[in-house]
Amino acid sequence: MGTFGVSCLCLSPAIASATLPTDSLQRETTSSRAEDPYTLGAGDQIRIDIFKLTQYSGENTVLVDGTLNLPVVGSVYIRGMTLEQAASAIAAQYSQRRILRSPIVTVSLVAPRPVKIGVSGEVNHPGSYTLERQSGQVPTLTQILEEAGGIRQSADLRRVQLRRLQPSGAEEVIVVDLWQFLQTGDARYNVTLRDGDAIVVPTAKDMSLAESSQVAAASFAADADQSINIAVVGEVFRPGPYTVTGTARTAEAGVPGGTTMLGTAPTVTRAIQVAGGITPTADVRKVQIQRRTRTGLEQNFTVDLWQLLRAGDLNQDAILQDGDTVLVPTVTNLDPEEAAQIAAASFSPDTIRINVVGEVVQPGVVEVPPNTPLNQALLAAGGFNNRAEQTVLLVRLNPNGSVSQQQVDVDFTQGIDSDANPALRNNDVIVVKRSGIAAISDALGTATDPLTRFFTLFSIPLNFFRLF
Known part of the structure; x- marks a missing residue:
């Protein structure tokens, strides 16, 4: 906890400020305001x-x-x-x-006596705080916000309230525009506090993606190294609750990404990476964030990760706060060219796992990039052997639990095509059957096998007599 002090008899002289209508209980001022002289209390x-x-x-x-x-x-x-x-x-x-x-x-x-301040609203740790003062310093609004764990992304910095009880018993409400403090650095907006003050950080009515990163970079914002608890649902490989930090990466589809502490605020794409990456059917244009505020109301907004990929709009990679839910919806019509770009994005997995069985050189599980066409997966398994049929069977387990099968006539010169060369998904199975000639050869081999064993047994005595 920080320590503060005072060495003067009174605070700074009056600064002009706008005054709104008053009533018998309170009066409200805006933005920068006069700093009142120090008043005495118990402990001074x-x-x-x-x-x-x-x-x-x-x-x-x-x-x-x-x-x-x-x-x-x-x-x-x-x-x-x-x-x-x-x-x-x-x-x-x-x-x-x-x-x-x-x-x-x-x-x-x-x-001076210790300063006891109450903090409520959109801060990470609301409650009561006691600050010791020394070395000629008086606690300020931003310092008490830091003590309270920093402001949340849902905070309205333009309407921060400082509630101060007057000797007459009336309450004075000072409305401070901390956004102007961030924009101008004018210290008059960073008002000094008194013992008994109460700070209320209200909830913003609308979420501004452009301002979000500036709020996160403020000295009185939440600590970027702190992990947050969020939920990721929808078109990701491993939906569910996660603890996220500012850095995450996933290598394989469905494998939760690792996290490290690098002083970076957790964002939407990092949350998706921790959840195993997006699936090929994800609609990255309409990723929704559902945010629960201190008032109990939801603050919902949508980000367009396609704009992040195409135009480098970093504002779309919104910064998250504790308790957020990230919902990745299902796409209705996906352009194959767009699918290739999305598959190369950082919030897509590096690889997916495909099982190739049957008449290939190296059957088994192969790892290929997302959106890889069937032809490339066959080549990754070494290609057909000399017994393979050119028509293969693609077996896919659908999200609803059903299994679909598709016959594909393989043409290695074919580009991505839903019928002739479909893009693969994680855990697809490619079955390469035997050709007709190989099947007949195997059948003949099976039929003649008993005769072969008989003549082998009959030839053993003859070979024995040849020894003499």
């Missing part, structure tokens, strides 16, 4: 100096009830007063009781 350590009367001077601590216990006059209430007001109140007590005539009193702050 002060020094009282009365001119030429050292016996009445010395250090004192404000008690829990907001009073000071002073020589001769006893209890003096100073809670909520500025240093100048406290000096006047002390002088009035000595004068009214006819102990001193026109005393000259000076009050200075020796050690």
Whole structure:
């Protein structure tokens, strides 16, 4: 937890600010505003100096009830007063009781009390925080947001509220535009805090992809090294809940990607990589993010990962926050040329696994890139042997649990075609049958095998007599 301090009698002079209509309970100001003088409270350590009367001077601590216990006059209430007001109140007590005539009193702050701040709304760790002050520093709005774990992506930085209780009992609401602080660096928007302040970070009505990365890069944003819990559903190889960090990669379809801590915020594409990558039927133009806010309402928006691939629009790779759900819908009509580009994307798996059985040189499981046509998978298995039929059977397990079969007449000069050379999916099985000639040859071999064994047995005695 950070520490802060103060070495002056009051904060900065007034700064012009717009004031909205007021009522009996609160008033609201916007953006940068005047910094009010420091007011005293329980725990403050002060020094009282009365001119030429050292016996009445010395250090004192404000008690829990907001009073000071002073020589001769006893209890003096100073809670909520500025240093100048406290000096006047002390002088009035000595004068009214006819102990001193026109005393000259000076009050200075020796050690300010800890600042207790409440933080709620769109921060990672809402709650109450106590900040110690020292070395002449006063805690600011952005510092308390850092203490609270940083702001969430769902935060509305333009309407951050600072609620401050006045000595009269009324509540003052100061609305701070932290977005202007990010854009201009104007420190007046980063207001200083007082003991008892309450910070409320509201939920943004709309999600801005263009602003998301700037918010994530702010010093008071969530720590990029922290993992988040999200869910990925739809057209990915391994839908479900995941813990994601800023870096993830998957090598094989359906294999959850590994993660490392590199100080990068978790994004949509990294979440998809952790879930094993997209399937060939994914609609990357309409990836949906469903976000639960602190108010309990959902903040939903859509990203177009095709624009990320075609135009390099990094804003489409939205930054995620804890509790998000990424939904990858099913495409209705996929262009084969687009499928090839999507298969080469970083959020697609590097390889898919195809099982080639039957009359090929090297039958078994082969690993090929996504969207690989059937011809290339056969070549990866060494191609046909001299017993193979040119027509193969493609067996596919569909997402609904059914099994489909397709006869394909292989032509190694054919490009990708849904009928003549279909693109493969993970776990497809290619069955290469025997040719008719090979089948007849095998049948004849089977039929003549008993005769062959008989003549072999009959020839053994003859070979024995030849020895003599």
